[in-house]
Amino acid sequence: MKAKRTSGMLGVLCLAAASMVMHTQAASAETTLQRIQRTGEVRIGYANEAPFAYTTPDGQVTGESPEIARKIFARLGVKKVDGVLTEWGSLIPGLRAGRFDVIAAGMYITPERCGQVAFADPQYQIQDTLLVLQGNPKHLHSYADVAKQPDTKLAAMAGTVELGYAHDSGVKDDQLLQVPDTTAQLQAVRARRSDAAVGTALTMKGLAAKDPSQVEAIASFTDDPKHTGYGALAFRPEDTDLRDAVNKQLHAWLGTTDHLQTVAPFGFDKSNLTTKSAAQICGK
Template sequence: MAPTRSEESKRRRPVSRRALLAGGAALGAAGALGVAGCSKVPTGDTLARLKSQGIVRMGIAGEAPYGFIDDRGNFTGEAVELAKVIFKRLGIGKVQPVATDFSSLIPGLNSQQFDVVSAGMYINKERCAQVIFADPEYQMLDSFIVPKGNPKKLNSYQDIKKSGAKMATGSGYAEIEYAIAAGIPEKELVILQDPVAGLNAVESGRVDVFAGTALTGREVVRKSRKAEATAPFAPVVDGKKKIDGGGFAFRALDAELRDAFNVEIHKMKKSGELFRIVQPFGFTKAEMTTLTAKELCR
């Protein structure tokens, strides 16, 4: 999901996930040395502690456009840039991204490997039982990466089920749930590392389709000659169309920090600043939302 810059000259390309994870690990190790003993600090006073330290550790999954390393070796992405602005306004001058696998983000947050998570993470009932979320900064539909011409005519999870197509998606992705809801056995799903791996699998013919967000689809195939993205659609779960929203996650006892974050994100939504920050990473007006975390947690 490489970000689309509004101006070609400003385009930044993400480097490999391996490089990001290595860089994130190095930063994480340095951060751990710099804030030794933080895991013993009780939650509840996290906002005060972070202000005192002047740094917040943010778990990311190394995935464009949410959080990644650009071709200059800098951490960037819609979540990273948004976090820089909001935490600065909360009196915390530095955001230190820590890269890990998507499925390790919530466990890492709750074990205090980092202070907040932002990786394009959808807000849903299952995750809301483990962490608390700020209100979403975006909403999202799904899309498929398929071979050019979409030979199997795959435009919904029901189409995948009917055709018997081989489907892949990412580890921990909500798309796993949507596939199962459509009757696709979980054991038949191919779980890959990230959307780039998904594109490679489709191009090589290892799978027929990779399921992800609409933003993933339109961005990751941008330069592909062998694959394309399907039109965005709302997955159907229990007979109802589902629109997802993604937001920052916090530990359950860090409500004060989450609430302070929410105040700032709502100001930015109202002023239009939020959209101006995320637009260079491929987000459109259609992805802006008034959904709340409370709604999405139900």
């Protein structure tokens, strides 16, 4: 009788253990999309670069990309969007390490980055320009102009595509000043540690507006059309179901009145719309 009871207890324990294993496996099989829809929360990684993504003086995370993320994730049933401030060069490593679920920083789609993250289709297109001292004393209107003057310094954010564009145009490493964010770019030009800073036209115009008595954004910047930037949300390579769900919502929303009203405060309009896909830009 005792043996039977022991046998029965062992059977119950085995069933309980098997149930726990199945539960653990089911939990571990949950995708990021399933988790954020179940919890109603998503974490976005961003770097301080107005107007794409930044923290306001009262601590709010805003900008073109976070606001688009809020709209799109709300359409997926995810109401809470938490921001994780990260230096630009650490965004992709932070995403892959699981510090956040999506990069919402206006990151350009490039073939190199396509090997590290899964991009949604682009939400905007834009070109670059330079921030210089008022009057543009060195007459800089292109990367080539910087390259032709060996004593000229160019401030660029670490990890950005502009570093590659500068190299392609002949700018030497000792001419480049790599800084962590746009505030450092503005400071470098004002302090004359750099003759110019480079970034998107909207970003440089925004910096110029902070100190118009000292600096200006170049209106006539000559650049290779191939350098047109296409910004998008980015996901871990294994989160293609999340990327695809976001794309479905983006395609239905981009270009609508609600979309244009959402991004207008950050300087975006219909001219920034694009029909290109991430696959086309990635070269797939």
